[in-house]
Amino acid sequence: MTTEILRPDGETGAAPVQLAAPLASLAGVTIGLLDNTKPNAGVLLDRLGATLAARTGARLGRRETKNAAVAASDQVLESMTEEVRVVLTGSAD
Amino acid sequence: MSEPIILGDETPESLWQMLDSQGWGDGLPIVAPTAARVDAALRLDSGDPDEVIAVLEPRAGLATRREIAINAVMAGCPPEVLPVVIAAVRALGSAEINLRGVNATTHPVAPLLIVHGPAASELGFNSGLGAFGPGNRANATVGRAVRFVLLHVAGAVPGPGDVSTQGQPSKYTYCVAENVSESPWPAYHRTMGLGVESAVTVHCGENPHNFHDMESNEPTGILDKAATVMATLGTNNAPISQGEFFIGLCPEHASTIAARGWTRDDVSSYLFQRARRSLSEVRAAFDLLAWDEWMMALREDDLVPVTGSAKNIKVFVVGGPGKHSCVIPSWGMTKSVTVAIEGSSTEETRS
Numbered sequence: 001m002t003t004e005i006l007r008p009d010g011e012t013g014a015a016p017v018q019l020a021a022p023l024a025s026l027a028g029v030t031i032g033l034l035d036n037t038k039p040n041a042g043v044l045l046d047r048l049g050a051t052l053a054a055r056t057g058a059r060l061g062r063r064e065t066k067n068a069a070v071a072a073s074d075q076v077l078e079s080m081t082e083e084v085r086v087v088l089t090g091s092a093d
Numbered sequence: 094m095s096e097p098i099i100l101g102d103e104t105p106e107s108l109w110q111m112l113d114s115q116g117w118g119d120g121l122p123i124v125a126p127t128a129a130r131v132d133a134a135l136r137l138d139s140g141d142p143d144e145v146i147a148v149l150e151p152r153a154g155l156a157t158r159r160e161i162a163i164n165a166v167m168a169g170c171p172p173e174v175l176p177v178v179i180a181a182v183r184a185l186g187s188a189e190i191n192l193r194g195v196n197a198t199t200h201p202v203a204p205l206l207i208v209h210g211p212a213a214s215e216l217g218f219n220s221g222l223g224a225f226g227p228g229n230r231a232n233a234t235v236g237r238a239v240r241f242v243l244l245h246v247a248g249a250v251p252g253p254g255d256v257s258t259q260g261q262p263s264k265y266t267y268c269v270a271e272n273v274s275e276s277p278w279p280a281y282h283r284t285m286g287l288g289v290e291s292a293v294t295v296h297c298g299e300n301p302h303n304f305h306d307m308e309s310n311e312p313t314g315i316l317d318k319a320a321t322v323m324a325t326l327g328t329n330n331a332p333i334s335q336g337e338f339f340i341g342l343c344p345e346h347a348s349t350i351a352a353r354g355w356t357r358d359d360v361s362s363y364l365f366q367r368a369r370r371s372l373s374e375v376r377a378a379f380d381l382l383a384w385d386e387w388m389m390a391l392r393e394d395d396l397v398p399v400t401g402s403a404k405n406i407k408v409f410v411v412g413g414p415g416k417h418s419c420v421i422p423s424w425g426m427t428k429s430v431t432v433a434i435e436g437s438s439t440e441e442t443r444s
Contacts, residue, residue, distance in 0.1 A: 001102070002099050002100060002101060002102070003099070003100045003101075003102060003103045003107075003125060003127060004097040004098070004099055004100075004127060004128060005097055005098040005099075005100055005111060005125055005126055005127065006095075006097055006098075006126045006127070006128060006131055006159075006163045007095040007096075007097065007098065007163070008117060008126060008160065008163045008164045008167055008241060008245040008246070009095075009117070009154065009160075009245040009246060010095060010154060010155055010156070010157060010159075010160040010163075010245075010246055011095070011154075011155050012152055012153045012154055012155065013145075013148045013153045013154070013155050014153035037381060039380045039381065067383055067426060069191070069194045069198065069424075069425060069426035070191065070194060070426055071193065071194075
């Protein structure tokens, strides 16, 4: 005799976000550095950004979140959307 | 509603195989959430099973009454405790909790549930001896049910949805009841302004940090020890002024303190004054301080409190005979939430 088990995960309220298609070149593109203010996150991002800019001719745009434990504000996200094509972020401890 | 999963049988081996293949569960045996068992729980709930109680991050999972009941059955809950689980999930959906952060942080934070009012004793929760420990079905399974909701609905799976560096044991289950019958003060939820009989508080924090005091006949002796436990540089609260501390006093400590006329607010105010470190010491320990403005303006030789306000120090009574109490620091960027348990009468309707 079979048993039916109800799923414990259920539906989600948000459609999965699709990653944007990769750019063919970073030349002339503005790369956004989104520093979540974790200790040393800025050091890593700035070094990475400078290296990419030197190698590809990309420009850099920088923003910070108020605190690493809360998501970036709509204001920060909107201003980045207007200025940059690529974002580097996600540094943890 | 999602399609059910068909198993050949309900043996432990089949259930283990199902959990493994789906990535569900907490590593311990479960009760099979069959439609009959879930319906039995929902029959005691007057709400619409498809009502969304909360949208839980990071998965943006829809926590309907039915999904909550499924997880409660899996965790081994008796049907009658479902309103407590629903209330806790409702609290977790509050913006103040900051659930995305709670679930996604490297900190070991877990939601502590504190059940208040007559529902606690009526439903068989343990508020007394060993309340944080094993041996009581309501405490164990309600805390586990909330963890299951976080794992399955919210997607707080270690790795993709929960990157806690070490985790902590309270991520399995973390639920106690307030020991109102041995508390010298009104029930905690009454002091938070809730005019209902029964409620649940959710506080996202660390495991309890014990302190013992077997010597003091005065409040200050007991609370000075609590203050030393609070004033560590190792908690998130040290650099975050909005962080809360829950102080779980055992009945004997609470009695000694109240015998001198101290109220719950007196305890919070005293701890706010005593749980401090030198500003220079704290500044040396942290690159970033998420402090209130007045704390940032303190001088180097000032003592700085480990939270921005006495109101962030919450006091409740829990436990049995003996002289051990505890401090439960928060994760930092979160606030506790207290909500009514559905079916709980208001003062007005009782009178």
